[in-house]
Amino acid sequence: MKAFIKIFLLCLLPAFSMAQIDPTWGYVTAQQADSLKRSVQTEKNDTLKMAAYRSLGFYYQDIKRDSGLYFHEQQLALAKKLNRKLWQADAYSQAAYILNGLGNLMKSYEYFSEAMKLAEDEKNESDNWRPWVFSNSKNSHEARIAILGMNYQMMGNLWVSLGELEKYKASLQEALKLGESINNGKVVYVSSRGLAFAMSPDSALLFLKKSIETGTKAGYNRVGFSYLFIARFYGQKGMWDSAITNAHKAIARFWADKELVGLPLAYNGFSAIFLGQNNKDSSLFYAKKTIETAQLIGTPDAELVVAYSRLSTVYNLNNDKDNAYKYESLAYKLNDSLKNARITNLTEYQKFAFNEQLRLKKLDEEKTAYANKMNMLGLIALLSGIMVVALILYRNNRQKQKANTVLESTLTNLKSTQSQLIQSEKMASLGELTAGIAHEIQNPLNFVNNFSEVSNELISEMVEEVDKGNTEEVKTIAKDVQQNLEKILLHGKRADAIVKGMLQHSSSGSGKKELTNINALADEYLRLAYHGLRAKDKTFNAAMKTDYDETLGLIKVIPQDIGRVVLNLITNAFYAVTERKKQQPEGYEPVVSVTTKKINDRIEIHVEDNGTGIPQKVLDKIFQPFFTTKPTGQGTGLGLSLSYDIVKAHGGELKVNTTEGAGTIFTIELNANG
DSSP states (O other): OHHHHHHHHHTSSOOOOGGGOOTTOOOOOHHHHHHHHHHHTTOOOHHHHHHHHHHHHHHHTTTOHHHHHHHHHHHHHHHHHHTOHHHHHHHHHHHHHHHHHHTOHHHHHHHHHHHHHHHHOGGGGGOOSSGGGTTSOSSHHHHHHHHHHHHHHHHHHHHHHTTOHHHHHHHHHHHHHHHHHTTOHHHHHHHHHHHGGGSOHHHHHHHHHHHHHHHHHTTOOOOHHHHHHHHHHHHHTTOHHHHHHHHHHHHHHHHHHTOGGGHHHHHHHHHHHHHHTTOHHHHHHHHHHHHHHHHHHTOOTHHHHHHHHHHHHHHHHTTOHHHHHHHHHHHHHHHHHHHHHHHHHHHHHHHHHHHHHHHHHHHHHHHHHHHHHHHHHHHHHHTTTOHHHHHHHHHHHHHHHHHHHHHHHHHHHHHHHHHHHGGGSSSTTHHHHHHHHHHHHHHHHHHHHHHHHHHHHHHHHHHHHHHHTOHHHHHHHHHHHHHHHHHHHHHHHHHHHHHHHHHHHHSOOOSSOEEEEHHHHHHHHHHHHHHHHHHHOTTOOOEEEEEOOTTOOEEEEOHHHHHHHHHHHHHHHHHHHHHHHHHOOSSOOOEEEEEEEEETTEEEEEEEEOSOOOOGGGGGGTTSTTOOSSOTTTOOSOHHHHHHHHHHHTTOEEEEEEETTTEEEEEEEEETTO
C-alpha cells in the first residue's frame, strides 16, 4: 500500500524546468519540488529563482517547516535585491506563518509586522510583476490587498498561539473584509473557515458551509478542510452518515487539489467515525492508513499521536494487549515531545510581550536622556572660560556620565532579569517584580541624584567666590564637591552590585544545571514578590515566615527555571491571603511561609499560605494550561502549568495539599543529587 501511494504521488504531475515555472502553484508534488531544487542551483535569472523559492517554500510549509522557512527567506533576499515590495511582503508573511509553527513567536510577530507595513503602502502597487501570483489577483492593487488579507488571516494563528482569542477573531474579520472588497475567493474562504472556530458548534457548522459557498462562488475550490471540519462536527453529534459523506468530499477535494497534507486528517476522521459506530476493523484500517500517509508525505506529528492512541484503543477492545501497549507507548513519547515544544512557544511569547512593554518605556527614557544632555551642555558652556572650574566640572561631568552609565546598565540588566521572571504570568506580574527590584536599588540611586544636585549648587557658589577672589573658600567648596563625587561613585557601584547579584538568579544563563543555594534562591524571590505587591498596593501586608534547612548544601538545578517556579508559587500565595483578607477583614492575619527540608536523597520546598484554599471541584485542573481561578484579566492560567512542566523536567514532583477556606501548601520535590 505504501509503495502504491508513493508511486501515485509521483505521477500526479510531470517534472518541469525553471523555464516552465509558474509561481501560482503554491502546491506542488514531491517530484516537482525535487526538479525545482535541482534547477534553481544553475538558474541565472534572479526573478525566476525568486518565484521558484516561493513555490518550494509553499511545498515544505507544513511538512518540513525548517526547509519551508529557508526557501521563503531566500525568496525574501532576492525580493529585496530586485526591490519587489509585494514579493517582500509575501515572503515576510509566509515566513512568519512558519515561524509561528516552529514556536519562534517573537520573530513571527516581527515578520508579520514587516509584511503589514509593506502591504499597507499603496505606493508598492508599482511592483506589477505577475500580480496574479498572489491569490489569483487581476492587478497589482488586488495583489496588495490579497497579501494584506492573507497576512491578517495567518496572523490569526499567532494570536491563537498566544491565547488571544479576541485578537484572533478581529484579525480574521479584517481579512474577510479585505477579501470581500476585491472578491478574492481564497482570502474570503480561509478567513470564513477560520472564523467558524470562534463560534458555538451550531453556528460554526453553518459558517463552514457558508465558507464553501462563498469560496467557490468567488472562484476558489480548495475547500477540502471545510468539508473535513464539517464531518468532525457531525461525528461529534453521532450523525454518522453525514459525517462519512463530508469526509469523502474532503478526501476528493484533497486529491483533486493535490492538497495532500489534508489526507492524514481525513483518514483519522474516518477512523474516529467507524470507532463511534463500533466498527473496529474499519477504524483500525483507517488509523493505520493515517500513519502510512502521514509518514510518507511528512505531515505534522499531531495526527500521528491521534492515530497511535486510537490504534491502542481498538487493540484494547480486541484484547490484543501487546499491540495496545506498543501504540500507547508511541503516542506517549510523541506527545511528550510536542508538549516540550509548546513550552518553548510560551517562553517566546513572554519575551515578545516584554519587548512590547519595554519599547513604550524606552520612548520616555529617550526624552529624559535628551533633556539631561541639554542641561549638561549648557553648564559646560557657561563655565568654559575658567580653567580651574572647568577642570572640576569636567571631573563632575565624568562622574555624572558614570552615574548615567550605571542607570542605563541597570535598566538594560533589568530587561534581562524581567524577561526571565515573567514566566509566571503573561505580563500580570511584571509590575510587581519591577517594583521589587526598584525597592532594592532605590536608595543608592537616590543618593546619586541628591549628591549630584548638591554638587551643582556648590559649583554655583564656587563661581561667586572666584569672582570675589576668595581663594580659601574656593578650595573649601572644591573639597566638598570632591567628597560628593566620591559618594556618587560609591553608591553607583552599590547599585551596580545589587543588579549583578539579582542577575545571578534572573539572567538568561546557559540553560544548564548549576550548583545552586536553594535557600538563598527561595529567600531572594520571596523578597522580590513581597516588595512588588507592596509597590502596587500600599494596603497589602502579610507576615512572612521562613524555615530553611541549613543541611541542604548546593543542589544541581537550572536556577532560572526553579526560581520561576518558586516565584509563581509565592505570588499565588500572596494573592490567596489578600483575597481572604478582603472576605474576612476582622480577626484574620495573612501569613505566607517558605520552608526547605532534606529527607534522605530528596529535598522539599514548601510554600504555605493561610488564604482561601482551592475548591476540590477544580483541584484536578489547576495544572492544565490556561485554567485559572482568578477573575478575567487577572490571570492567564499559564503559571502553574509551566511550573509543573519545569519541575517534571528536573525529575521532580509538584504537589498540592489544600483545604478550602483554610489555606494551601505547594511542595516542590527534587533529587538532592541533581
